[in-house]
Amino acid sequence: MRGAAAAAPAALAPVLLVGVDFGLPHFDHKLEELGLLAETAGMQPVARLTCKRKAPDAALFVGSGKAEEIRTLAHMYGAAEVLFDQSLSPAQQRNLEQHLGLPVNDRTLLILEIFAQRARSHEGKLQVELARLQYLSTRLVRRWSHLERQRGGIGARGGPGETQIELDRRMIGQAILRTKERLAKVKRQRATQRRQRARRDTFNISLVGYTNAGKSTLFNALVKAQAYAANQLFATLDTTTRQLYLADAQRSVSLSDTVGFIRDLPHGLVDAFEATLQEAVDADLLLHVVDAANPHFPEQIAQVERVLAEIGAAQVPQLLVFNKLDALAPEQRPAALQDVYERVGQPVERIFVSARTGEGLELLRAQLARTVLAAGAPGSEGPEPPDTAGECP
Secondary structure (H helix, E strand, O other), X not given: OOOOOOOOOOOOEEEEEEEEEOOOOOXXXXXXXXXXXXXXXXXXXXXXXXXXXXXXXXXXXXXXXXXXXXXXXXXXXXXXXXXXXXXXXXXXXXXXXXXXXXXXEEHHHHHHHHHHXXXXXXXXXXXXXXXXXXXHHOOHHHHOOOOOOOOOOOOOOOOHHHHHHHHHHHHHHHHHHHHHXXXXXXXXXXXXXXXXXXXXXOOEEEEEEEOOOOHHHHHHHHHOXXXXXXXXXXXXXXXXXXXXXXXXXXXXXXXXXXXXEOOOOOHHXXXXXXXXHHHHHOOOEEEEEEEOXXXXXXXXXXXXXXXXXXXXXXXXXXXXXXXXXHHOOHHHOOOOOEEEEEEOOEEEEEEEOOOOOOOOHHHHHHHHHHHHHXXXXXXXXXXXXXXXXXXXX
């Protein structure tokens, strides 16, 4: 067990973070990422607890003894909520809340909450709403467990609780269908836009990478745009597309900034963000942005690769861009700003840059120009487009 106290601002909800080590290599023993997620959602971690188990407890996920320890620690530090770094089943969530006497949520709901706060476009809001509805549809038994469920009469079953569950299940099911229909319309619109770009023979580049790797900052630096960028998780959810002029190739390419990936990204979000993630699937080149200053960057690269494989973009050519060169200590700086990195047993071109200071960006532009020329893409001939190019809806 690890416990750590911190002073919580009055405006932020104090939460206790819990992580269970099942022997997986990517387990975050310090719960750093869960803490960042909690802070991004407007919460203040006041204590952290980790433990080891061979398998989840069917009823309480952590077992009765550890659940009692969680209750004691939460009371000691005044936590108003308990957050788990893993996904909980509806029954485990309900049982824990009854045992602890506190609201209990998991990593999946926390990510959904952040996405709901950050979505700005109509498409982004629809995608988040669909994921939230799909998540809530599995939690009906928990949300209405306070209602009476009784049995009486020959052949009669259930009671008010069951009736309310059925009503909610029907309402959520209808809302899911409506949201899917609206997203299908958005998907058709995006497909039309992609066909128009294909008819113009535009070379399409998509920025992908782990959340907070600096994709939006790099995007702004390359195309001189004003897309929102911040040192926080999931600062950008909505895809933004601009024209990037490459002087060495004397043509423009289409550059898209996409949503960041994260470990254990809920499948519901991957499915819901299909329209957005399709930009990566249809790209001619992926700029895989990596936080070079993060000591866990190999695991983050692996997580991004898993999501790319899940959405069908594993075979799209990649260029690795190791960002945040300015955050590296002098002894950590690479001998050369361009080299080759082994990715899934295959050599991939890698370039070190600092999107904040601009170091390495000219090298990146030159490499992009060589890639476009080698691909033989006619692109968009002509002068460099203005910086106020429109954003794709």
